[in-house]
Amino acid sequence: MSAELANIGWFFGVVAALALLFAAGLTLPVRIGSTSRVVTAVLVVGAALTVAILANVALFRHDAYLDLTREKAFTPSAEARDLVLALKEPIDVAYFYQKQNPGARALTTMLSQLERQNPNFHVQLIDADQSPALANSLGVRTYNSAVLRAGDRRIEVITTDDREIALGLLRLMRQREMVVCFAAGHGEYDIDNFEFHTHFEGAQSHHHDASGLAVVQMEHHGIGRLRRALEKLGLVARKVSFATGQAIPDDCAVLVEANPRTAYSPKESELLRRYLERGGSAMVLVEPDYVLDDSIAAVLARAGVKIGDGVIVDPRDHYFTDEQMIAVSRYGTHPVTRGLSLSFYPGARPLETVAAADVRVVPLAASSTESYIISDRLGKRVEPETGPPAARIIVLASEGRITEAAKPFRLIVAGDADFVSNSFFPYLGNSDVVLAGIAWLTREERAPTMKPPVEVLPTVTLTGAQMRGIFIVTVLLMPGLVALAGVAMWWRRR
Amino acid sequence: MNRFAWIAAALAATTFLAALAFTGGRGGPGLAPFTPAGLLTIPAEQVREVEVTSGDRQWHFVRGESGWRAERGTVTAGFEARLEGAVTLLRNSGPERILTDAELAGVDVAQFGLDPPRSRVILRGSGADSFAISFGAANLLGLSRYARLDDKREIALLPGFVPEAWEQLGGAP
Numbered sequence: 001m002s003a004e005l006a007n008i009g010w011f012f013g014v015v016a017a018l019a020l021l022f023a024a025g026l027t028l029p030v031r032i033g034s035t036s037r038v039v040t041a042v043l044v045v046g047a048a049l050t051v052a053i054l055a056n057v058a059l060f061r062h063d064a065y066l067d068l069t070r071e072k073a074f075t076p077s078a079e080a081r082d083l084v085l086a087l088k089e090p091i092d093v094a095y096f097y098q099k100q101n102p103g104a105r106a107l108t109t110m111l112s113q114l115e116r117q118n119p120n121f122h123v124q125l126i127d128a129d130q131s132p133a134l135a136n137s138l139g140v141r142t143y144n145s146a147v148l149r150a151g152d153r154r155i156e157v158i159t160t161d162d163r164e165i166a167l168g169l170l171r172l173m174r175q176r177e178m179v180v181c182f183a184a185g186h187g188e189y190d191i192d193n194f195e196f197h198t199h200f201e202g203a204q205s206h207h208h209d210a211s212g213l214a215v216v217q218m219e220h221h222g223i224g225r226l227r228r229a230l231e232k233l234g235l236v237a238r239k240v241s242f243a244t245g246q247a248i249p250d251d252c253a254v255l256v257e258a259n260p261r262t263a264y265s266p267k268e269s270e271l272l273r274r275y276l277e278r279g280g281s282a283m284v285l286v287e288p289d290y291v292l293d294d295s296i297a298a299v300l301a302r303a304g305v306k307i308g309d310g311v312i313v314d315p316r317d318h319y320f321t322d323e324q325m326i327a328v329s330r331y332g333t334h335p336v337t338r339g340l341s342l343s344f345y346p347g348a349r350p351l352e353t354v355a356a357a358d359v360r361v362v363p364l365a366a367s368s369t370e371s372y373i374i375s376d377r378l379g380k381r382v383e384p385e386t387g388p389p390a391a392r393i394i395v396l397a398s399e400g401r402i403t404e405a406a407k408p409f410r411l412i413v414a415g416d417a418d419f420v421s422n423s424f425f426p427y428l429g430n431s432d433v434v435l436a437g438i439a440w441l442t443r444e445e446r447a448p449t450m451k452p453p454v455e456v457l458p459t460v461t462l463t464g465a466q467m468r469g470i471f472i473v474t475v476l477l478m479p480g481l482v483a484l485a486g487v488a489m490w491w492r493r494r
Numbered sequence: 495m496n497r498f499a500w501i502a503a504a505l506a507a508t509t510f511l512a513a514l515a516f517t518g519g520r521g522g523p524g525l526a527p528f529t530p531a532g533l534l535t536i537p538a539e540q541v542r543e544v545e546v547t548s549g550d551r552q553w554h555f556v557r558g559e560s561g562w563r564a565e566r567g568t569v570t571a572g573f574e575a576r577l578e579g580a581v582t583l584l585r586n587s588g589p590e591r592i593l594t595d596a597e598l599a600g601v602d603v604a605q606f607g608l609d610p611p612r613s614r615v616i617l618r619g620s621g622a623d624s625f626a627i628s629f630g631a632a633n634l635l636g637l638s639r640y641a642r643l644d645d646k647r648e649i650a651l652l653p654g655f656v657p658e659a660w661e662q663l664g665g666a667p
Contacts, residue, residue, distance in 0.1 A: 096634070100591060128634045129591055129651060130598075133605035135634050143634060 010064040014055050021051055065113070076110040080166035087120040091150050091169060096128040096135050098143035103160030107144075110162045148172050164232075171234030178442055179236045181252035182223075185243035187261030189421055193222020196422035223258055225425045226434060233435070235442075242268055248275040254441040255282040259417035260290060269295035276303065279407025281441035285417035288349040301354050304361040304398045305413045308350040312392045312415075314371035319344040319428075326394060328365040334397055335445040336412070336436045337364055341429040348416035350392040359400030363393045364412070365433070395433070397440070412437045531588025533627060533643060533650060536619040538581045548613035548661045573663065580659035581617070584627070589650035590638055598649060606640040606649055607631025613661050629657035 025044075035043070058064075067075040076084075095111055097104035108125045115123040128135055128143050138147050139156075146157045148168050157168035182191050227237040240255070242248050248255055248271055255275060264272075276282065276299070284300070286292070288311045292300075300307065311324055319325040325346045331337035343365065350373055353361040370389045395414040402409060418424060420434045439445050544555040546567075553567030555577055562574045593601075603609070611628035618624045626644035629652070633640070638651045 127597070130593060130601050131605070132631065132634055133602065140634065141636075 008064075008066065010062040011059070011066055014058050014064065018051070018055055073106050074109045076114050076162045077166070080110075080114060080162045081117060083166045083169055084114045084117045084121045087118050087169070087173075089150055089173075090120045090122065091148060091172065092122045092124070093165070094124045094126060094134075094138060094147045094149075096126050096131075096138075096140050096143065096145050096147075099127050099129065101144060101160065104144045107160050107162060107165075111165070114162070167232050167234070174234050177236055178234070178253045178444075179238055179249075179251050180230055180254045180256060180438060180442075181238050181240040181249065182227075183241070183255060183257040183260070184239040185241040186257075186264070187259075189258040189417065190222040191224060191227040191237050191239060194224035194228075194422060195222060196225070222422055223420055223425070225422045226420050226431075229425075229431060229435060230438065235438075242271045245271075247271055248280065250278070253281065254438055255280060256438075257282065257284045257286075258420060259285055259287055263291065263293040264296045266293075266295040269293070269299050272296065273299045273302070273402065276409040276411065277402045277406040279409055281410040281443075283412045283414075283437060283441060285414045285420060286349070287417045288347055288415070300413065302356055302359075302402055303409070303411050304353055304356040304359040304400070305396060305411070306352040306354045307413065307415060308352055308373070308392075310349060310373040310375045312348050312350055312367050312371050312394070313374055314367040316368040316370040319346075322346070324348075326367045326371070328367070328394065331365055332363045332396075334362045334364055334440075336397055336433075336440045338436070340432050340436065343419065343429040343433045344424070344427075345394050345414075345416040345419045346424060347418070348392075348394045348414075350394075351396050351413060351415050352393065353396065356400070358404065359398055361396055361398045363396045364437075365395040366391045366393045395437075397437075410441050410443070412441060530586045532583070532585045532656075533589065533641070533652070534581070534584040534617065534625055536585075536617060536623050536625055538578070538585045540619045540623075541581055541617050542620050543618040544577065544581070545616040546613070546660055546663055547615075548663075553663055569663070576659070576663055580656075580663060583656045583659050584615070584617075587653050587656050589641070589652050591651045593649045593651070595647050598647070603649070605631070606642075608640060608642050608649070611642075612639075613657055615660050629660070 065074075067073070093111065095108065097108055099105065111123045111125065115121050126134060128140070128145075135141075135145075140147060142158055144158060144160050146159065146165055146168065148155050148157065148165070150172050153172055155168055155172050157164050159165065182188065184190075230237050235253075238252075240249060240252065243265075245267060252275075255272075272282070286307060288309075292307055297307070312326055313323045314326045315323050317327045317329070319327045325344055326348050327342060327344045329342045331340050345365070348367075351363075353363070369391045371392050372387075372389045373392065394416060395412065398411040398413070399408060401407070419430050425431050425434065436445075542557050544553070546553040546555075551567065553569070554565040555562050556565055562577055564573065607630035608628050611630055613629045614626070615629075616624065616626045628642050628644075630640040630642070630649075632638065632654065633651055637654050639654050639657045641650045641652045641657065642648070643650075
């Protein structure tokens with residue numbers, strides 16, 4: 001933002017200087033002293049040319065530009081700028097663009113701007129029709145293809161979006177393959193499923209989990225959007241099942257347990273404990289209706305985490321009108337929560353920290369101090385069932401050692417799972433929470449962060465009062481006035 | 495302004511509106527009349543003679559009273575229709591892009607495969623009109639081909655099916 005303000009400042013400074021010179025030119029005498037008319041004219045033309053050149057050079061050297069498009073179509077995203085600014089090694093980008101494509105032309109503008117941010121970022125803009133031989137030599141087979149090279153590493157990104165280029169940079173800079181393993185075998189969210197907004201119809205309303213409901217309207221639900229986001233970041237997503245007794249693979253940089261529906265056996269819990277003992281990282285996301293067996297509860301307790309029962313109701317900070325859809329805008333201080341904005345958790349259970357040796361637990365997200373817990377989320381009871389209103393932990397991070405001899409583990413636990421599902425992942429800051437969490441678990445929290453583009457249609461959200469107002473004006477008031485005018489006219493002519 | 499001046503002004507305004515109302519027009523979607531956009535300027539029906547060179551194959555066609563006949567080159571049955579089709583495509587299918595002189599400055603034109611060309615077509619009309627075009631390499635996607643007219647410096651990107659129609663004229667794949 002400060003760079004944009006500086007740009008605008010420079011631009012208006014130059015415009016003001018030119019206006020001042022113009023006004024001075026109108027005011028000052030045309031003849032200079034006793035010089036002849038010809039000499040005066042030459043001097044005036046020379047001065048005008050000098051000023052024009054100076055103004056252009058000033059604007060060029062200070063990178064002043066204004067992007068007046070609503071979507072900022074010609075301005076690189078903040079993430080891409082940050083990423084390019086952080087480059088420590090030379091990166092060459094050869095962009096083979098199609099001149100007839102406006103999006104590709106806009107990207108060339110943005111790449112040129114990014115090139116000026118960091119001398120390590122070299123950009124070559126190539127009209128693909130003009131240079132087919134060069135494209136062939138680099139193996140390019142399509143338009144709008146960017147070949148990113150760093151040393152002997154190379155990747156190709158086909159895009160007209162600067163953020164895709166930045167994501168390509170992120171992949172290029174990663175030195176090793178990072179695998180995110182998704183636990184399977186307990187009815188977890190499927191990473192191959194791209195359905196969204198599954199809901200369960202109950203007696204009173206619809207919800208996004210199956211607690212106490214007789215009829216399940218649709219069984220498809222998944223976290224395909226999360227998987228796609230991870231793959232855009234250059235991570236590898238893979239399903240693993242340890243229900244067969246096989247150990248969690250060592251190449252799993254993170255194990256994600258997203259919404260298990262059936263209980264763990266003690267043997268599986270033991271495998272998870274051993275994985276953490278080996279210095280593994282895990283993200284555990286459980287819904288309010290999931291019953292934890294004692295063995296996994298014990299593993300989590302050893303990591304300083306206790307998963308409570310019931311559903312949090314927050315009369316103060318919630319999304320839309322649903323008090324069980326907790327909205328969080330303030331976070332605990334942790335690498336995961338750096339720069340997070342508003343996120344929301346549709347139906348969350350409370351978490352607690354428990355004392356554990358060699359373990360540090362940090363609450364990441366919590367409800368407001370006015371929140372309370374109810375056991376029956378569909379019940380009509382709205383009063384607190386357990387104790388006075390207080391803030392309840394929804395997400396927490398834990399790190400330390402399971403035993404003295406163990407390697408340090410990292411763990412993130414959330415009392416909600418559907419905030420990462422396809423239905424809610426792209427909205428507000430939910431994707432930021434999950435992706436920042438996985439970056440911390442993969443021990444890449446110091447790497448430049450880059451949120452992959454998630455396509456969400458622009459929406460207009462109206463409150464109930466606004467909707468009623470629109471209904472009254474458009475359905476009742478306007479037709480009513482027309483009818484009234486007709487009646488009045490009839491009465492007058494009668 | 496007197497009464498007659500007002501009447502004259504009113505008449506002039508009405509005449510102006512009437513003139514506007516009965517002239518001009520507005521093309522709607524799908525109603526725009528077709529106009530050939532190809533590089534060939536000679537109308538297809540006026541083409542009398544065609545010479546085609548594609549690799550080591552050569553054809554020479556002449557349009558007589560009874561239609562096209564091959565003076566040189568091997569052809570298979572139905573070549574007349576293929577020839578008419580190739581001429582029509584050259585006349586109707588416009589270039590996707592034309593690389594101007596300025597765009598070609600400093601560019602190695604050898605990469606466009608036009609020297610020597612992959613195929614070359616010369617057409618002669620009923621008068622002294624003649625038209626010669628060379629087809630070169632394919633573009634990045636392989637769907638278009640570079641082409642150049644004999645009397646022009648610019649290089650056009652033509653849809654690939656235009657040169658392919660000429661190169662398959664004899665019936666060979």
